[in-house]
Amino acid sequence: MKEHYYNKDKLPLLIEPRSSDSLEDLLQWIAANKESFTKKFHESGAVLFSGFDINTPSAFETLALQIDPALKNDYYGTSPRNIVPNTKFIYTASELPGFYPIMQHCEMSYVKHPPITLFFYCHVKPEYGGETPLCNFRKVYADLDPKIRSEFDKKGLMTVRNYSGLQNKSRFNLFELKKWNELFNTTDKAEVERQCREQEMEYAWQDNGNLRLIHNTPATIKHPVTGETVWFNHTQVFHPTAAPVEYGYIHARQHRAKTLFWALLTELMVKAKKLTTEPIDQSMNVLFGDGTEIPDSYIRHIEEVIWKNLVIIPWNKNDVIAIDNFSTSHGRLPYEGKREILVCWSAAPSKSPPKGETL
Numbered sequence: 001m002k003e004h005y006y007n008k009d010k011l012p013l014l015i016e017p018r019s020s021d022s023l024e025d026l027l028q029w030i031a032a033n034k035e036s037f038t039k040k041f042h043e044s045g046a047v048l049f050s051g052f053d054i055n056t057p058s059a060f061e062t063l064a065l066q067i068d069p070a071l072k073n074d075y076y077g078t079s080p081r082n083i084v085p086n087t088k089f090i091y092t093a094s095e096l097p098g099f100y101p102i103m104q105h106c107e108m109s110y111v112k113h114p115p116i117t118l119f120f121y122c123h124v125k126p127e128y129g130g131e132t133p134l135c136n137f138r139k140v141y142a143d144l145d146p147k148i149r150s151e152f153d154k155k156g157l158m159t160v161r162n163y164s165g166l167q168n169k170s171r172f173n174l175f176e177l178k179k180w181n182e183l184f185n186t187t188d189k190a191e192v193e194r195q196c197r198e199q200e201m202e203y204a205w206q207d208n209g210n211l212r213l214i215h216n217t218p219a220t221i222k223h224p225v226t227g228e229t230v231w232f233n234h235t236q237v238f239h240p241t242a243a244p245v246e247y248g249y250i251h252a253r254q255h256r257a258k259t260l261f262w263a264l265l266t267e268l269m270v271k272a273k274k275l276t277t278e279p280i281d282q283s284m285n286v287l288f289g290d291g292t293e294i295p296d297s298y299i300r301h302i303e304e305v306i307w308k309n310l311v312i313i314p315w316n317k318n319d320v321i322a323i324d325n326f327s328t329s330h331g332r333l334p335y336e337g338k339r340e341i342l343v344c345w346s347a348a349p350s351k352s353p354p355k356g357e358t359l
């Protein structure tokens, strides 16, 4: 195998075949070099496999299982996803429309047991855009303004999500993304409550049939292996102010008329939403742990630090990227035309320590 780092910040580690290396060779090489591979994976935060004959979702699943045999199906995130036929653990990464950017996040950062490793696979190369940028969230924490950072350290976060239910007929809503029956994969309220208790989510049914989920968490974690402090939250993803800021950065990169359109439209929509809806009632929001609002200027600062550290690599067909979810975030840039990126993830066994505690 050929190994080298993609950039000077060592994110990601790039592994490519020598001319004769097949997927089978790669699987054997990972098994034979498990210890050094894992060490480099944790140091970098991500490994990109490029140029191998990973032609099917099943081949992708085989590679992911070789790296982390603990793949799981539990998903309590916000993206609508579909299972891929003839696989056990492979899903479409997101059914959100192409114009919709997915901001940088560590997967399910707000739940008690977030995924440990994430895997993405390029089955159909995007025609335009659609990269899955990466960001070292250890670096983001280190680069934040110390005054702002200490406020997050002191107060922690309250992540709020409000989901409509069966009364809402449309699948996609710009602010809400999915409904509670999709999130929990059931229409039975008692089953929803059981899952909430199991996942230690605070929940409350609203008079209009909506479900409110609240997660109180620190803003950071200690990496379970290296002990480094990592920015580990969905603050800018869920905060209403972030969308137009994100579109501003995207427009500066993509220069499309439609990115300018969305930057201006989201600015207006977010202003209207903030005027008409209380912070706790927004479809998604992040407040400080004491329930006070996070200033808009803090969100702009977080976006600036993230974009400064963003690594954007165009997809090639059959690429697979493995991401250490406890150090490295991912997202999606808007795309046009065909694009098929698949995902799977591993989770900690339930007896493992909750996030924030070092293994």
Ligand SMILES: [Fe+2]
Binding pocket: 105, 107, 330
């Ligand atoms: Fe994600």
